[in-house]
Amino acid sequence: MRKSIKALTALVAVLFCAGCSETTRESRQAAGGDPAVRQYVASKFGDAPIMLRVAWCESKLRQYGSNGSVLRGTVHPPDAGVFQINERVHAATARSLGIDLHTVEGNVAFARHLYEKEGTGPWRSSQECWGRRRYASR
Numbered sequence: 001m002r003k004s005i006k007a008l009t010a011l012v013a014v015l016f017c018a019g020c021s022e023t024t025r026e027s028r029q030a031a032g033g034d035p036a037v038r039q040y041v042a043s044k045f046g047d048a049p050i051m052l053r054v055a056w057c058e059s060k061l062r063q064y065g066s067n068g069s070v071l072r073g074t075v076h077p078p079d080a081g082v083f084q085i086n087e088r089v090h091a092a093t094a095r096s097l098g099i100d101l102h103t104v105e106g107n108v109a110f111a112r113h114l115y116e117k118e119g120t121g122p123w124r125s126s127q128e129c130w131g132r133r134r135y136a137s138r
Helices: 002-015 020-032 035-044 050-059 087-096 104-118 121-130
Strands: none
Touching (some): 035 050, 087 104
């Protein structure tokens, strides 16, 4: 009886684990980004598939870090989100356009704005990654 109670308790803990979905999300991201973000970026840049590669190289297709906050650049902490938009340079313009760089939709919309104006130029620092024919495409 005691073993049955322990087994049932363990099963309930697994089924109702508050951190389980977070662990799954982190596992997906570590394995190649968030599939929903990948799909969203691809839908917004159907005419410019290079931008999916740019997003991969910039953030591994992640908007948020493992702690749930907006993903920040390791070299340049003002860089934020999927496309690592530099907030020091672009935050005021994004605000004036009504774009929130801290959401997937806003970050991608501003990347689209930049791409329309300057092509891939704003991401030239990661060009060694996305400019190659082969890249990590998990």
